[in-house]
Amino acid sequence: MAGRLGQSLPAGNEGAGVVVEAGASAAAQALLGKTVALIGGAMYAQYRSIQADQCLLLPAGTTAAEGASCFVNPLTALGMVETMRREGHSALVHTAAASNLGQMLQKICLADGVALVNIVRKPEQAALLRALGAKHVCDASSASFMDDLIEALAATGATIAFDATGGGKLAGQILIAMEAAINRNAKEFSRYGSAVHKQVYLYGNLDLSPTEISRSFGMAWGMGGWLLFPFLDKIGAAATQALKQRVAAELKTTFASHYAREISLAQALQAELIAVYGQRATGTKLLINPSLGG
Ligand SMILES: NC(=O)c1ccc[n+]([C@@H]2O[C@H](COP(=O)([O-])OP(=O)(O)OC[C@H]3O[C@@H](n4cnc5c(N)ncnc54)[C@H](OP(=O)(O)O)[C@@H]3O)[C@@H](O)[C@H]2O)c1
Structure with missing residues (x-):
């Protein structure tokens, strides 16, 4: 860990949320107001800007929490x-x-x-x-x-x-x-x-x-x-897309994740909560909700 000491490093592989602003392209505009899932790093944040084609549109009726670990x-x-x-x-x-x-x-x-x-x-x-x-x-x-x-x-x-x-x-x-x-x-x-x-x-x-x-x-x-x-690089974009579509279609069944608790970003740094998720024990995943205060 010596190499990362003293540096501000964005963290978080994946997340989901509602698109609140979009660029001018038709593809971007089509996502406005929709709930999408993203992968791409720096996800432990309240807002994330990302290219439209990097967004996985979640099926209607899916919450951001349900899509948060879908990659x-x-x-x-x-x-x-x-x-x-x-x-x-x-x-x-x-x-x-x-x-x-x-x-x-x-x-x-x-x-x-x-x-x-x-x-x-x-x-x-x-x-x-x-x-x-x-x-x-x-x-x-x-x-x-x-x-x-x-x-x-x-x-x-x-x-x-x-x-x-x-x-x-x-x-x-x-x-x-x-x-x-x-x-x-x-x-x-x-x-x-x-x-x-x-x-x-x-x-x-x-x-x-x-x-x-x-x-x-x-x-x-x-x-x-x-x-x-x-692995995804090796199989290429088309095969990766096929896998992602299967995930989106089976998000509430095969690929449903369950969380022991929802916490804020600040709580994610509290020693007593680190001790909980740091165990990596069965059924003790925590969901980080960056919109929560405290
Ligand atoms: N290579 C990749 O690209 C990639 C991608 C995704 C995930 N992963 C890895 O996949 C694994 C599973 O992830 P997850 O999110 O599904 O985990 P999870 O839900 O947090 O479950 C972790 C499991 O590991 C068990 N465990 C913890 N320490 C163990 C040990 N020393 N020996 C044997 N079992 C142990 C736990 O059982 P107890 O309750 O008995 O502790 C628990 O059942 C993680 O290691 C993760 O890093 C790798």
């Missing part, structure tokens, strides 16, 4: 399924899976007929996902975790994982379990392991400890980072 988590969840398809896999694994994003991913996978293996760390998180229709949920706190994971991977054939924890042993455990599941059907032993490529993307940093891998999963594997914005 990052929804597009990331859709991006995981898209990455799975583009890289030739047919089912996927997700960790910290009871997260806001994980619940969206479960709904997408059910709708699209994609098998999903959810990894959580508490029994109540497993129950939450099962209530959404999840078929495969493995609890990392259970003594039978590795056996359960191998079983779920054998049942689904998942060979790509998105790991939000990033640190610790989990990413390596997933690769080990994938290899064990694949080897159940091996016709002969190979000292190099299976030839099936197994991929883990670290897309979050919930666990800040070093990433530990014990390489007992052959040689056909990869581990790398995954970030939404480079």
